[in-house]
Amino acid sequence: MTYPGSREPRLRVVAIGDADSFVKWAAHLVDRVDDISQHLLLVRTPLTVSDAQKDAAIAGTRFAEHPKTVTRIAFADVADWLARDLPDVVVLAGRAPFVRLMSREIDRLTRRPVVVSGLPGMSIPALRGALDYRRHCDLMVVHSRREVAAYAQLGRAIGATVPIALATLPFAHRAAARPGDTDLVFAAQALVPADRDDRRRIAEILRLAAVADPSRRVVVKLRSRPGEVEAHQERDGYTELLDHAPDNLVFSFAPMSEALETAEGLVTVSSTAAIEAMAAGVPVIALDTFGVRSELLNRVFEGSGLLGGAEDVVARRFRHPDPRWATTNYFHDPRDSRWWEQVQRLVAQRRSGMLPARTVPRPRGGALHAAWHRRNVLGAEDRSLTGRLAGLLVTPVISALAAVRRRRGTGTADADATEDFTLAPSPLAEPVRRRPAASAPIR
The missing domain is CATH 3.40.50.2000 (Glycogen Phosphorylase B;)
Known part of the structure; x- marks a missing residue:
């Protein structure tokens, strides 16, 4: 009452x-x-x-x-x-x-x-x-x-x-710039870029940036320690690719907000950390060494004034975003x-009873498909018999169908490059579980 x-x-x-x-x-x-x-x-x-x-x-x-x-x-x-x-x-x-x-x-x-x-x-x-x-x-x-x-x-x-x-x-969080900070912070991503040679190229760029000025640190900001998992499965991690790095190239597992406290600037391909940095007054380089396309998730930076290449990173030529771009993109x-x-x-x-429930319909494949979906998300945490059966019986079928959809979608991910949405399959599909499984949407 x-x-x-x-x-x-x-x-x-x-x-x-x-x-x-x-x-x-x-x-x-x-x-x-x-x-x-x-x-x-x-x-x-x-x-x-x-x-x-x-x-x-x-x-x-x-x-x-x-x-x-x-x-x-x-x-x-x-x-x-x-x-x-x-x-x-x-x-x-x-x-x-x-x-x-x-x-x-x-x-x-x-x-x-x-x-x-x-x-x-x-x-x-x-x-x-x-x-x-x-x-x-x-x-x-x-x-x-x-x-x-x-x-x-x-x-x-x-x-x-x-x-x-x-x-x-x-x-x-919006904050004023902090002059005098000297770290080059690199925001690593698990899936971008995906190719091992491209990731080795980034590692070399970071090494060159460290060698260019031994008095200033290059901080590789990682989201998971060895043995931990992330939302997306990383291959060719930077701890491996930078095994023999200079002393002023270091790894950080701290929160991004903490890493930015001593940052002169942030480098990334397409991490949301770029927005976090800009809000904190830290300038950014959105690395375009590998191009600008959907599978790199960096088309959002077109027109931002933030795109830059390897030479810009080594020379630490960080930049702030174009104000018109910022208003439309995350700084409204x-x-x-x-x-x-x-x-x-x-x-x-x-x-008041005026909002109907948006219930999820039963899957077209019935109870077995529902069990597979549960198993695909929960992995070993699903200890049900139906989940295990669905994993054995349904996974090969789903995997085959997903492969067909990806082949049909090959080459179409940028077909609607003038649009901000795509009907094509996700350019970065990957399994939810950490062992081979059918692909699932990444977001």
Whole structure:
């Protein structure tokens, strides 16, 4: 009962994630909302963050201040936990197949929360799988005006009418530049570039930058220590490629915000760390040595003024973004970030019975296909007999179909290069599990 002068109870918000980049995104997104009750569930999958990765992901948030608001949980216990907790809002934070699997668990609840999902970084071009797997959420959060337009266009093209909301990239904290810092920070990516020779070329560029000025450090910022996993599976890691590096070339596993505190500039191919750096007043080089194309995820930097080559990196010719590009790409007026206002309206609609549930339909392959999907996300954490059978019987079929789709899509990823969305297969498809499996959308 609400008495005169009393205030409504705070909304209960639960974020559910597993992999490092998604946990960081969800923790910071939720944490930037004032006056809520918040909790973070870390579901056990092959991609679940280690304790060190978790600490880095939640650094600077209320989750770090209150460790009991973070809970590790088995997938089989998620629905019961939510049924007891009765959240008003659930934020699903994981790769696309994880989001769909968790959506099925939410469908089991008698009291259904508002379901929000989103993407943890730069998401141009908008990918079909990224939206299609989230089409049963009540709201999808992206981080630039350009992405809102791209995903709205994509939704119309594929018939996925998911409301798209704008939020400022939650871990991009605006700050003034700090003159006197001297580190060249390289933001490594697991999948970009994918070719071993290209990654060796980047390693050589970094080595040359270190040799060019032994008085200044080159910091290779990595997201996982040996034995840890990330949202995407890295091959040809930089610790291996830079085995005999100069003394002033070092590796860092600290949070990106900490690495940027001593950065003169940041170098990357297409990491979202570029946005985090620019927000902190740190200039950037978006490395275009390998071109600008969809599979490098760097088309978003066209017109930014940030693209530069190996010589620019060695000479440390960092640059700040073009203001017009910045306004459209991730640096909009913070007052335009109204995702939470949209969430509040959705909560009110659900409470009044005016917001229908967006339930996930049964898969076309029936129970066996559903079991395969669960097994594909959970890996060894799925100990069910149906999961094991589905892995043996369905995986070869799905793998063959995925291979056919990729062959049909070969050469088409840039066919719509003038658009900010693509209907072609993801240029960076990879398995969810860390052993050979059928390909899945990457976001």
